[in-house]
Amino acid sequence: MRGGQASGAEPLLRRGMNQRGARATPVGRGARRARWLMLFALLLVLALIGGVVLYVSPFLALMEPHQAVARGVPTPVATPPPLQSNQPINILLLGSDNDQKFQPDALLSQTMIVASVDPGRHQVTLLSLPRDLWVPIPGHGEAKIDLAYKLGGAALARATVEQRFKIPIHYYAWVGLGGLVKVIDRVGGVDVDVLHPVLDDNYPNDFNGSGYGTERVYLAAGPQHLDGRHALQYVRSRHGDLLSDFGRSVRQQQVLVALQQRTAGTNLIGLLPEVARDLNGHLKTDIDLVRLTQLAIFARGLHAGDIHQAYITQYVHDATSPDGQAILIADWPAVNAYLRQVFNGNVLP
Amino acid sequence: MMRRRLLTVSLGLSLALTACTQSGTPPLKDPGKVVPVKHFAVPGRLYAVKARRLYQFSGSAVNAVPGAISVKDPAVTLDGARLAYAQIQGQASTIVVGQSNGQGAERITSASAPEGALWAFAPAFSTDGRHLAYLTDRGKLNSNPQNLQPNDLGVWQYDIVSHQSERLVTPTSYTGGDSDPVFRPAATDQLVYTTYLYDGYPLQPVARLTWMSTQTGRTSFLSPSLARNLEPSFSPDGKFLAFIRGGPESDDLLVMPLAASFPAEPHPYPTEGATLVQAGMVSQPVWAPDGNSLAFLMLVKGSFDLYVLPISTIGGVRATGPAVAITQGSFFDADSRLAWSP
Numbered sequence: 215m216r217g218g219q220a221s222g223a224e225p226l227l228r229r230g231m232n233q234r235g236a237r238a239t240p241v242g243r244g245a246r247r248a249r250w251l252m253l254f255a256l257l258l259v260l261a262l263i264g265g266v267v268l269y270v271s272p273f274l275a276l277m278e279p280h281q282a283v284a285r286g287v288p289t290p291v292a293t294p295p296p297l298q299s300n301q302p303i304n305i306l307l308l309g310s311d312n313d314q315k316f317q318p319d320a321l322l323s324q325t326m327i328v329a330s331v332d333p334g335r336h337q338v339t340l341l342s343l344p345r346d347l348w349v350p351i352p353g354h355g356e357a358k359i360d361l362a363y364k365l366g367g368a369a370l371a372r373a374t375v376e377q378r379f380k381i382p383i384h385y386y387a388w389v390g391l392g393g394l395v396k397v398i399d400r401v402g403g404v405d406v407d408v409l410h411p412v413l414d415d416n417y418p419n420d421f422n423g424s425g426y427g428t429e430r431v432y433l434a435a436g437p438q439h440l441d442g443r444h445a446l447q448y449v450r451s452r453h454g455d456l457l458s459d460f461g462r463s464v465r466q467q468q469v470l471v472a473l474q475q476r477t478a479g480t481n482l483i484g485l486l487p488e489v490a491r492d493l494n495g496h497l498k499t500d501i502d503l504v505r506l507t508q509l510a511i512f513a514r515g516l517h518a519g520d521i522h523q524a525y526i527t528q529y530v531h532d533a534t535s536p537d538g539q540a541i542l543i544a545d546w547p548a549v550n551a552y553l554r555q556v557f558n559g560n561v562l563p
Numbered sequence: 564m565m566r567r568r569l570l571t572v573s574l575g576l577s578l579a580l581t582a583c584t585q586s587g588t589p590p591l592k593d594p595g596k597v598v599p600v601k602h603f604a605v606p607g608r609l610y611a612v613k614a615r616r617l618y619q620f621s622g623s624a625v626n627a628v629p630g631a632i633s634v635k636d637p638a639v640t641l642d643g644a645r646l647a648y649a650q651i652q653g654q655a656s657t658i659v660v661g662q663s664n665g666q667g668a669e670r671i672t673s674a675s676a677p678e679g680a681l682w683a684f685a686p687a688f689s690t691d692g693r694h695l696a697y698l699t700d701r702g703k704l705n706s707n708p709q710n711l712q713p714n715d716l717g718v719w720q721y722d723i724v725s726h727q728s729e730r731l732v733t734p735t736s737y738t739g740g741d742s743d744p745v746f747r748p749a750a751t752d753q754l755v756y757t758t759y760l761y762d763g764y765p766l767q768p769v770a771r772l773t774w775m776s777t778q779t780g781r782t783s784f785l786s787p788s789l790a791r792n793l794e795p796s797f798s799p800d801g802k803f804l805a806f807i808r809g810g811p812e813s814d815d816l817l818v819m820p821l822a823a824s825f826p827a828e829p830h831p832y833p834t835e836g837a838t839l840v841q842a843g844m845v846s847q848p849v850w851a852p853d854g855n856s857l858a859f860l861m862l863v864k865g866s867f868d869l870y871v872l873p874i875s876t877i878g879g880v881r882a883t884g885p886a887v888a889i890t891q892g893s894f895f896d897a898d899s900r901l902a903w904s905p
Contacts, residue, residue, distance in 0.1 A: 401590075402590055402592060402593070402865060403865075407791075407809050407844065409768040409770075409791070409809075410738060411715075411716055411739030411740055411759060412739060413682070413700065413715060413716065414714075415706045415714045416706060428707075430654035430655070430680060430682075432656075432682050433898070434684070435759060436793055436794055436807065436809075436847075436897070436898065437807070437814050437844040437845070437862065437867075437897050438846070438896070438897040438898040439867060439896075453711050454715070455737060456736075456761050456766070457761060457766055457768075460766075461768070464767075476865065480590070518812050519812055527765040528765045
């Protein structure tokens with residue numbers, strides 16, 4: 215070892231000497247410092263990667279690629295605009311009762327709202343689609359619109375909306391009942407001006423037992439703070455509302471706006487992974503993480519006046535389907551003309 | 564392709580950095596207790612509910628009222644000697660009346676009847692303290708998921724001497740019914756409450772202040788249709804009515820004068836009202852016993868807190884100073900009334 219003079223062997227020799235307690239030379243100290251720096255850098259990179267993986271993993275469980283569509287069903291036509299563009303982005307929000315009494319893969323979409331995010335105009339439009347609306351579902355004939363999600367998942371629900379309403383749908387997000395409750399509780403509740411006293415002696419008791427029981431619900435009218443459970447009661451109850459599903463649509467949009475207002479001042483980076491964990495099993499979406507972050511930042515800067523609420527109530531009427539169901543029939547030319555106006559002409563041909 | 568990916572990554576990173584920052588004021592978290600401001604002074608006794616527990620502010624002290632748990636909607640007699648509130652028991656509620664110190668509490672309505680479990684809320688004493696107006700779904704039809712029936716709240720009156728109740732107002736079905744009954748001070752037969760209805764095309768929810776003669780049963784709207792006016796509260800002399808006007812972006816506090824006698828003709832529009840507070844969400848106004856201020860709950864940083872606004876009604880209604888916070892971050896139950904006695 216002593217004779218190790220050959221270049222290339224020296225560092226090894228000196229390293230060996232140091233390990234045996236020999237006095238370090240200046241060259242040895244430099245190499246050791248470099249080694250520690252490299253190790254530190256490596257640990258830093260690993261910590262960063264670990265942090266990113268930890269941060270991102272709750273989201274990955276929620277995100278699905280754009281779904282394949284069953285044979286014979288037209289693929290949704292809209293593709294998301296580039297990230298850096300100011301073009302409107304339309305998201306189909308779907309909500310389902312997903313408690314124990316339902317099969318997880320065969321749920322009706324009891325809530326359908328198109329959220330149109332327009333960065334150019336700095337506004338969001340929420341359009342509620344009535345669940346009893348009678349529409350052609352591609353590949354399945356005519357049926358209530360809430361059946362599309364049950365028959366063909368988000369892809370068929372998207373295709374149905376695009377085909378009949380001429381609204382390009384770029385993304386979807388499906389939320390189950392429990393998910394809504396958890397998200398609202400996570401952000402500390404929502405502040406809502408309850409439009410009417412809500413009384414329901416036969417409200418479905420989803421979170422206890424079989425899911426078939428009922429409970430009594432009362433919410434006073436007027437401004438108040440609602441936790442997740444009571445917010446769900448507010449958006450879901452319809453037995454005591456003369457407007458039934460239309461009244462419920464108004465309340466659903468109201469809570470969405472309240473949720474946006476509640477999160478406006480929060481630290482998104484800290485909040486989103488927790489929300490994503492809460493939503494595991496209660497949310498499916500094909501919105502990617504970068505777009506999600508972009509949308510969250512945009513939503514944070516919105517004021518209540520930037521959010522517009524739209525309904526097609528005035529263009530539909532009650533009817534009975536050939537198989538005896540209570541349905542809603544739309545005046546489609548009027549609906550499409552209204553939607554062209556609501557979506558500032560950004561509709562499909 | 565590579566350039567596009569690079570652009571996406573850099574945009575993603577910049578978005579993440581932006582998201583790390585906070586924008587605006589973050590909402591407060593409920594501390595689980597009442598948090599008064601450092602120096603406050605409340606004349607008389609002001610009652611408010613937090614987490615369904617009744618608190619009394621008096622002078623510079625705040626205390627929980629003994630026994631008043633699972634409650635909402637406190638009400639006091641004009642002299643402040645008696646206290647009433649709604650007490651919630653599972654999926655029913657009853658009206659309880661007792662002394663203002665919480666002693667001698669007695670249930671005056673039943674939690675159930677042959678038609679099922681009952682709700683009872685929003686008690687309000689008459690000027691002489693003999694009657695209590697309150698809300699209940701008593702008298703509804705039996706209901707089940709196969710045979711749904713309405714259970715809207717109507718206004719009833721309880722006679723404290725005879726212990727008899729009678730219905731004053733039959734609600735319109737499937738509207739949620741009526742709310743916020745208040746007797747007019749210095750009058751023996753006048754009641755004001757909020758009527759919930761649907762109106763317009765397409766139908767939309769509205770809330771109208773309704774003036775009623777309890778002697779004749781005649782009613783008159785004090786506010787227009789297609790608007791939301793709610794939570795009326797009379798000034799101690801009975802000449803002014805404070806209320807909340809709900810709008811798309813805010814719920815404001817207004818005060819309007821009211822004619823001395825019940826109108827012979829329907830009077831569908833409010834008389835000249837003054838907007839006193841326009842600051843987001845405001846609710847549950849109540850007058851001070853001397854008529855010189857109004858207490859209310861206001862949403863600040865995600866918490867409904869107690870505020871007092873000095874006002875004058877001489878030569879027109881106006882605020883005589885800024886609203887003063889009594890609490891900060893206390894998360895009061897904004898679905899519950901306030902009450903204020905000498």
